[in-house]
Amino acid sequence: MKWLDALPALLGYGAVAFVVAELLARLWLSKRGRYFVFKPGTTTLMQVDKETFPDLPPKVRFAINEAGERGGTPPRTWKDTYRVLVAGGSAAECYLLDQEASWPQVLQANLQPRASELGATRVHVGSISRSLVPCECIATMLRHSLPSYERLDLVVLMVGASDVVNWLEQKTPATLERGQMGIGRSFDVHPEGPFGWTLATLALRRIASFWYHRLGRPIEHREGAGKTIGKNRLMRANAREILDEVPDPTPMAEYFETCFRDMVTVAKGHAKRVLVVRQPWLAKEFTPEEQARLWNFGAGRPYVEEVTTYYAHHVVDSLMQRLDSAQVRVCGELEVEHLDLMPHLERSFDTYYDFLHLTPKGSKRVGELIGDRVADGSEHP
Secondary structure, three states: OHHHHHHHHHHHHHHHHHHHHHHHHHHHHHHHOOOEOOOOOOEEEEEEOOOOOOOOOOEEEEEEOOOOOEOOOOOOOOOOEEEEEEEEOHHHHOOOOOHHHOHHHHHHHHHHHHHHHHOOOEEEEEEOOOOOOOHHHHHHHHHHHHHHOOOOOEEEEEOOHHHHHHHHHOOOOOOOOOOOOOHHHOOOEOOOOOOOOOHHHOHHHHHHHHHHHHHHOOEEEEEEEOHHHHHHHHHHHOOOEEEOOOOOOHHHHHHHHHHHHHHHHHHHOOOOEEEEEEOOOOOOOOOHHHHOOOOOOEOOOOOOOOOOEEEOHHHHHHHHHHHHHHHHHHHHHHOOEEEEOHHHOOOOOOOEOOOOOEOHHHHHHHHHHHHHHHHHOOOOO
């Protein structure tokens, strides 16, 4: 049959066409590709594990808009919209809180009735905060993301805890070098390689995946969200050793301060206003029952390995205070305003569901406090 005779040639042409298409896709990404912290158009509907978190609402919607932010649909034009971007770690991500209960969305709801005071008719707040990203990664996020923002009135930053957690999980190294974290730690979607010829490393696949999520808006369903934290609580409760001290934290503090300064400088270069919200934490003496609700700060990564050594919470408290002081100092030097939430938040499990993360009640209070500062318009430290 004639078509059988032509098959080798057709396969050859097809292979050449595929290679050309892949190389063109890589070229297009290098010239036109954008950076998104989250895949635009994705929505995750989660059922919170009630055994682990009986006090949290059972259902969570985590929706990403077309700008790659956790937030509502952006307006067609930004002319009359006061645009706010939130960046930070897990305390700003609010992963186990429903979309509207997350403090960035509480902030939007709080500011909307006061939009005219901000010179706008509408307020849009989007968040690119994600868990376990230290300040260096957030600076990278801002450096690559902000140039694509047509308008940006305010950047709100809440950082600190991830740097402490990462240092402890790495077992308190004496040196920390910048540039050791891949771009994939900051972005779910980016135009950089490495590319290859396997299905997972094709540029064509990356482009197809982007448009599938952008246009198809798939919905992912997750059961038992937060269940791993229950296992991590047991791991901490059964720890062989609780350390009451750490080696000199100066290398970590200096690394954080350098990256924090870089992050704030990048934000200042693109936004009309920058507000550093100093990250709060549950600083108190814990009862044995309360200790059972805590799970973090191990010498190792509890999500991926068995951890047998943990750090006492008074040690973490002192590390958080040190990074908080560094933020105040840098904000003063760079003439950036900052907001201390700690005096205004009740130090209880009504406000936090663990040492760092907010309950819906705590999140609501944080969103309101930030909203009052933003609407006040003052730019004092």
